Amino acid sequence: MASNETQITEVKENYAPDTELKAERVAVIDYKMVTFALAGKDYAIDIMQVKEIAKAGRFTYVPNTSPFVLGVYNLRGDIIPIIDLRIFFNIPVKSRENDALESMIIITVEEQTFGIVVDSIDKVVGISRSSIQPPHPIFGDINIKYIHGVVENQGRLYILLDVRRIFGSRISEETKKSIDPEDLPEEKSAPKEKALQLKSSAELDISFIKDTLPALSKFYVSPVNEKWVSERYNSWRDTRSAGEMQLSSEDDAKKYLETFFSPDTGNLWSDAYSSAIGTLLPQNQAKQINVWNIGCGKGFESYSLAVLLKEKYPNARIRIYANDSDLLSISNAPMLAIPDSQITSRYKPYLVQGVGGAWTFNQQIRDMILFEYHDCTHQNAVPNMDIIIARDVLSFLTPEKQNALIADFSEKLKGNGIIILGQNEAMPQKSGWVRTVQGDIAGFGKE
Amino acid sequence: MRVEYINPFVEAAYNILTEVLGGEIRRGELYLKSTSIPVMGVAALVGLAGDVEGRVIFDMNLSTAMKIASRMNQEELATFDELAKATITELANLITAQAVTKLHDLGFRFDLTPPALFTGDNMEISDHEVEALIVPMETSQGRVEVNVAIRDRL
Numbered sequence: 001m002a003s004n005e006t007q008i009t010e011v012k013e014n015y016a017p018d019t020e021l022k023a024e025r026v027a028v029i030d031y032k033m034v035t036f037a038l039a040g041k042d043y044a045i046d047i048m049q050v051k052e053i054a055k056a057g058r059f060t061y062v063p064n065t066s067p068f069v070l071g072v073y074n075l076r077g078d079i080i081p082i083i084d085l086r087i088f089f090n091i092p093v094k095s096r097e098n099d100a101l102e103s104m105i106i107i108t109v110e111e112q113t114f115g116i117v118v119d120s121i122d123k124v125v126g127i128s129r130s131s132i133q134p135p136h137p138i139f140g141d142i143n144i145k146y147i148h149g150v151v152e153n154q155g156r157l158y159i160l161l162d163v164r165r166i167f168g169s170r171i172s173e174e175t176k177k178s179i180d181p182e183d184l185p186e187e188k189s190a191p192k193e194k195a196l197q198l199k200s201s202a203e204l205d206i207s208f209i210k211d212t213l214p215a216l217s218k219f220y221v222s223p224v225n226e227k228w229v230s231e232r233y234n235s236w237r238d239t240r241s242a243g244e245m246q247l248s249s250e251d252d253a254k255k256y257l258e259t260f261f262s263p264d265t266g267n268l269w270s271d272a273y274s275s276a277i278g279t280l281l282p283q284n285q286a287k288q289i290n291v292w293n294i295g296c297g298k299g300f301e302s303y304s305l306a307v308l309l310k311e312k313y314p315n316a317r318i319r320i321y322a323n324d325s326d327l328l329s330i331s332n333a334p335m336l337a338i339p340d341s342q343i344t345s346r347y348k349p350y351l352v353q354g355v356g357g358a359w360t361f362n363q364q365i366r367d368m369i370l371f372e373y374h375d376c377t378h379q380n381a382v383p384n385m386d387i388i389i390a391r392d393v394l395s396f397l398t399p400e401k402q403n404a405l406i407a408d409f410s411e412k413l414k415g416n417g418i419i420i421l422g423q424n425e426a427m428p429q430k431s432g433w434v435r436t437v438q439g440d441i442a443g444f445g446k447e
Numbered sequence: 448m449r450v451e452y453i454n455p456f457v458e459a460a461y462n463i464l465t466e467v468l469g470g471e472i473r474r475g476e477l478y479l480k481s482t483s484i485p486v487m488g489v490a491a492l493v494g495l496a497g498d499v500e501g502r503v504i505f506d507m508n509l510s511t512a513m514k515i516a517s518r519m520n521q522e523e524l525a526t527f528d529e530l531a532k533a534t535i536t537e538l539a540n541l542i543t544a545q546a547v548t549k550l551h552d553l554g555f556r557f558d559l560t561p562p563a564l565f566t567g568d569n570m571e572i573s574d575h576e577v578e579a580l581i582v583p584m585e586t587s588q589g590r591v592e593v594n595v596a597i598r599d600r601l
Contacts, residue, residue, distance in 0.1 A: 325479065327453075327477055330450055331453065331454075333450060370599065371449065372448060373449075374578060375481065375578065378479065378481030379481055379576045379577070381598055
């Protein structure tokens with residue numbers, strides 16, 4: 001590579017004058033950072049991780065790498081991968097002229113050196129370590145776990161990036177595979193394929209969303225709900241402007257999850273939904289039918305189930321074991337008062353009016369249900385079950401707990417039993433479960 | 448644990464402790480625990496049978512037990528002697544009995560066993576396959592945990 005095309009500046013020569021100025025104003029400077037701009041926002045990286053700063057033009061394109069890897073660069077004999085942080089964080093990039101000089105920060109993470117292309121490099125700023133504040137989800141267009149903190153200096157707000165998190169093991173594995181000096185192609189920048197780039201940025205977005213959902217709303221993405229999360233991304237994209245695909249607040253996460261919840265959550269089941277569930281349930285001549293209702297919340301689900309089952313299996317003794325680990329919700333369930341708006345002709349025959357005019361279910365229905373304050377990830381001491389209803393429960397457990405609970409289901413469910421999960425949940429494929437579908441509701445049985 | 452059983456225990460603990468200790472009694476947040484529970488130093492255990500099977504444990508550390516026993520006897524006790532032990536046992540009896548009475552009024556029939564008192568360091572009480580409800584009570588003599596593990600006779 002011709003050396004007259006590049007200019008290299010040593011960072012260390014720059015920072016001495018800055019610190020002298022600041023010493024008058026700041027009490028203690030024990031942290032220095034290199035600041036730069038990305039899509040109009042100010043970012044910074046700990047200077048201890050920055051090896052040098054360079055301006056470079058042509059990188060050698062390496063095929064078959066992620067879109068944010070622009071290629072490799074010869075840094076005085078060292079071949080290092082060059083990463084475009086703008087593409088990595090999915091910030092819109094204006095298309096690059098092939099020969100334009102890009103600003104580049106050379107950093108070292110876990111003994112691997114990288115170059116990072118940014119919009120422009122500003123200066124070195126010295127600050128006091130105690131003035132670094134932890135990040136608030138609101139600050140980032142980019143995934144919050146990559147932000148080490150936020151710090152203010154001379155009226156400007158810098159977002160401090162945690163390069164170890166960004167470039168640790170994961171990326172160094174990828175780029176180590178793709179760089180082999182003998183295989184370097186000719187020095188030509190290959191044209192980027194727009195279509196390919198769009199697909200990958202969607203994948204990046206989805207994977208960032210999968211990372212932020214647990215933190216913001218305790219929703220864990222796993223084979224149980226993966227399909228829905230990916231499909232939801234398509235409708236989500238239409239409602240958000242270009243730079244705002246990410247979930248940066250609890251509100252965002254709530255909006256994303258809006259379409260997840262099963263029908264009639266928190267209400268008595270509608271006639272249509274009840275008959276749909278009813279057709280899914282198998283014929284059963286047994287004298288006793290055991291039902292496990294997990295995550296029953298305030299109890300609307302359990303009562304709807306009781307009425308449905310009484311009508312479907314009129315000759316059987318039905319026992320519904322209703323659990324929830326939210327004490328406040330379930331503590332009122334045995335005496336649940338049904339609001340007037342929900343008293344339909346379906347449920348009216350089973351309701352009685354008590355003191356003060358409140359409508360509750362009659363004794364016969366209430367005797368069918370055993371409400372328990374219980375955490376289903378603890379030992380489950382229930383008898384073997386004919387029917388398990390666990391709507392929107394698995395998705396709010398960590399993946400290990402999800403698997404443990406599914407194993408519990410397998411143990412407790414009778415051979416001809418059926419499990420109904422949330423509308424947008426499904427048992428992981430090839431895990432011993434058979435799926436039956438009626439209309440748009442699915443039930444699962446054991447193989 | 449069945450929802451209807453929770454309130455009687457919480458109310459009984461609050462009522463008896465207020466009556467017997469005077470001072471301010473504050474209830475902490477209830478939670479569920481599934482693993483074996485290390486004992487704080489002194490534990491009074493009352494067995495329950497009838498419509499349910501299980502037990503209630505009143506757990507506290509030694510200095511809290513001494514202060515409570517002293518308060519209940521209206522005299523300063525220096526060592527955790529027979530009198531002190533009998534006092535803590537009696538406290539356990541009072542709370543459990545009131546809870547069972549409340550439950551009786553709700554239609555549930557429980558029997559109690561006489562309490563057993565455990566004292567020692569580094570002890571653990573484990574129940575096989577039973578989840579426990581913990582009701583922490585903060586008193587001016589210290590923290591008392593009411594640990595209820597009962598399940599319906601299936």
